[in-house]
Amino acid sequence: MTASGQLDRETRARVRGIGLSGQMHGAVVLDAAHVPIRPAILWNDGRAVAECAEMAECVPHIGQLTGAPPMPGFTAPKLLWLSRREPRTHARIAHVLLPKDYVGLRLHGECVTDPSDAAGSGWLDQATRAWSSEICAISATDAAWLPDVRPGTDIAGTLRPEAADALGLARGIPVATGAGDAAAGAVGLGACDAGDGFLSLGTSGQLFVTTTDYRPNPDSLVHAYAHTLEGRYFQMAAMLNGARPMAWLAGLLNRPVAALLDEAASAEPGPLFLPYLTGERTPHGDTTIRGGFAMLGETTTHGSLMRGVVEAIAFTFADAVAALEAAGTSPGTLLCVGGGARSDLLVQMIADVTGCPIGRGDGAEVGPALGAARLALCAAEGAESADVLAKPAITRVFEPRADPSGRVAKRLAAFRALYPALRSVQQLA
Structure with missing residues (x-):
């Protein structure tokens, strides 16, 4: 790498393959010439609430078929929404891709996706790993618009000359199908065998456990x-x-995150916080709920506000563990990944409230990128490799601490009471 962070010419010449990862659920709609016909609708778009309800009514077993009940962020309800709100745009659709797969199209020229990104679209029959004609029919989607589904380690195509020249890479190098960000993070952490799990602390959050069989439980809102x-x-x-x-x-306080975390580490538990700034999926499936502080007082400080925020994020993972247990899976030791994994305070709080030991390794904040690179290497070598998909060395394990006074349990109970209370207030506002 050069000082500016750019790959130098010698490094570019050594690149053997390209792997892809990206945010899931987005809808990139293209015409017959592969040109986008509107801005992409991303994972956190919550407009398709009515469409989700209609899809669930049309196919009552939809959650068992697709792995989760319809949610507004998924791709399939977005297409139904488009058919009604933007019919002229919908009439021009010839292809629908997930965001990472549009990048792939520009690199190698093929419409291809992997099973994990296909899974998050809401169109995939998870048990057969094929597009469901039944779900396509109720979501105003022509199955012919959807990309081929290939394993993430497969070669989706080779680097086109114009893309190679623009990137300064060799022409014809393989481009792996890749993975959605959650599955790519799993590959980056070696969470590839039954029982392997991790938690992701990025813009969104995930608690992920690998299984050898398909285990749907839509009532728990687990994917x-x-x-x-x-x-x-x-x-x-x-x-x-x-x-x-x-x-x-x-950002609200115009202060660095690191400084606030330092103050939070020494602050006493104070305000409670509901972190649902953009709604929530697990465990509520509520796109309209919003966040809020409770129990503010004259002694509230910036540090105690941040402590409340960190505590609330940890509590969402306690809810996540409860949802997984309701779906038949009890997580053991978990690895952590994502930018939030750099915070000792946050990771320790999650260990305390979930009861799960949490391991952190070097480069934990770049799991999905490493996963994409590993998939590229597998594609270039023509097979999965246990060495390539190995787990990273763990540099620290955060063990759950005892709660003899029951204070943590009481705070968690108060946090869980806050959602229905704020929900009832919001409905009046």
């Missing part, structure tokens, strides 16, 4: 999806807010 690797599935609790509320508060 049961095909893994990007053949013969594997996963269960995932998905939280829309992740570690993002820490950056939100820092």
Whole structure:
């Protein structure tokens, strides 16, 4: 790398393959010439509430079929929404891709996706890993618009000359199908075998456990999806807010996140916080709920506000563990990944409230990028490799601490009471 962070010419010449990862659920709609016909609708768009309800009514077993009940962020309800709100745009659609797969199209020229990103679209029959004609029919989607589904380690195509020249890379190098960000994070952490799990602390949050079989339980609002690797599935609790509320508060107070975390570490428990700034999936499935502080007082400080935010993020993972347990999976030791994994305070709080030991390794904040690189290497070598998909060395384990006074349990109970209370207030406002 050069000082500016750019790959130098010698390094570019050594690149053997390209892997892809990206945010899931987005809708990139293209015409017959592969030109986008409107801005992409992203994972956190919550407009398709009515469409989700209609899809669930049309196919009562939809959650068992697709691994989760319809949610507004998923791709399939977005297409139904488009058919009604933007019919002229909908009439021009010839292809629908997930965001990372549009990048792939520009690199290699093929419309291809992997099982994990396909799983998050809401169109995939998870058990067969094929597009469901039944779900396509109720979501105003022509199955012919959808990309081929190939394992993440497969070669989706080779680098086109114009893309190679623009990037300064060799022409014709393989481009792996790749994975959605959650599954790519799993590959980056070596969470590829039954029971392997991790938690992701990015803009959104996930609690992810690999399984060898398909285990849907839509009532728990856990996502049961095909893994990007053949013969594997996963269960995932998905939280829309992740570690993002820490950056939100820092921006609101115009102070660095690190300084606020230092103050939070020494602050006494004070305000409670509901972190649902953009709604929530697991465990509420509520796109309209918003966040809020409770129990503010004259002694409230910036540090105690941040402590409340960190505590609330940890509590969402306690809810996630409860949802996974309701779906038949009890997580053991978990690895952590994402930018929020750099905070000792946050990771220790999550260990305390979930009762799960949490391991952190070097480079934990770049899990999905490492996963994409590993998938690229597998594609270039023509096979999965246990060495390539190995787990990272753990540099620290955060063990759950005892709660003899029951204070943590009481705070968690208060946090869980806050959602229905704020929900009832919001309905009056």
